[in-house]
Amino acid sequence: MTAGRDWRADPEAGQYTDPFWDALEADRFLLHRCRDCEETFFPPAPVCPRCGRTDVAWVEADGRGRLVSFTRQHVAPPGFEAPLALGVVELVEGPRLLAGLPGDAAPSLDATVELTAVEYDADYDRRDRSGRPFFAARIVE
Ligand SMILES: [Zn+2]
Numbered sequence: 001m002t003a004g005r006d007w008r009a010d011p012e013a014g015q016y017t018d019p020f021w022d023a024l025e026a027d028r029f030l031l032h033r034c035r036d037c038e039e040t041f042f043p044p045a046p047v048c049p050r051c052g053r054t055d056v057a058w059v060e061a062d063g064r065g066r067l068v069s070f071t072r073q074h075v076a077p078p079g080f081e082a083p084l085a086l087g088v089v090e091l092v093e094g095p096r097l098l099a100g101l102p103g104d105a106a107p108s109l110d111a112t113v114e115l116t117a118v119e120y121d122a123d124y125d126r127r128d129r130s131g132r133p134f135f136a137a138r139i140v141e
Contacts, residue, residue, distance in 0.1 A: 019058050020044050024133055027117045029061040031093055042095040063115045065091040067137070070107040089113055089137045099137040113137040 023030045033040045034048035035055040047054055070087035077084075085101035101107050102118060117133035 017044055024117050024135060029063050029115045030058045031061045032056045033059045040093045040095055042097050062092045065089040065113055067107055067109060067111045067113050087137060099135060102136045105139045111139050112141045114140050
């Protein structure tokens with residue numbers, strides 16, 4: 001019998017993404033930028049999604065963006081409390097990413113958000129990233 005798929009986040013640990021996770025612990029958010037075509041992208045990847053070249057470098061993001069979509073789940077997965085708000089954030093640098101929207105503030109489209117490092121409950125299994133922060137988007141206006 002095959003075990004069910006574990007849908008919880010499982011960030012890959014390893015040398016390649018360590019700079020991202022180390023910066024997040026200092027509440028800084030890093031992105032990758034291609035040195036050839038200047039595409040800025042997330043998640044970090046060794047190959048530029050625009051031109052396919054491999055000359056990519058870490059750059060520090062402003063950390064701010066706007067909320068382009070969101071949903072509120074009233075049945076939360078294990079390790080989270082309902083209701084759980086999640087949104088798609090478009091960073092000022094261009095990349096879009098999915099992030100939790102912690103707090104009681106009601107999200108609205110085009111709201112300005114700021115990425116922030118957050119701690120989750122210990123029972124949220126992040127394997128070798130346990131005890132280290134993850135990121136979420138805080139609504140600022
Ligand atoms: Zn490129």
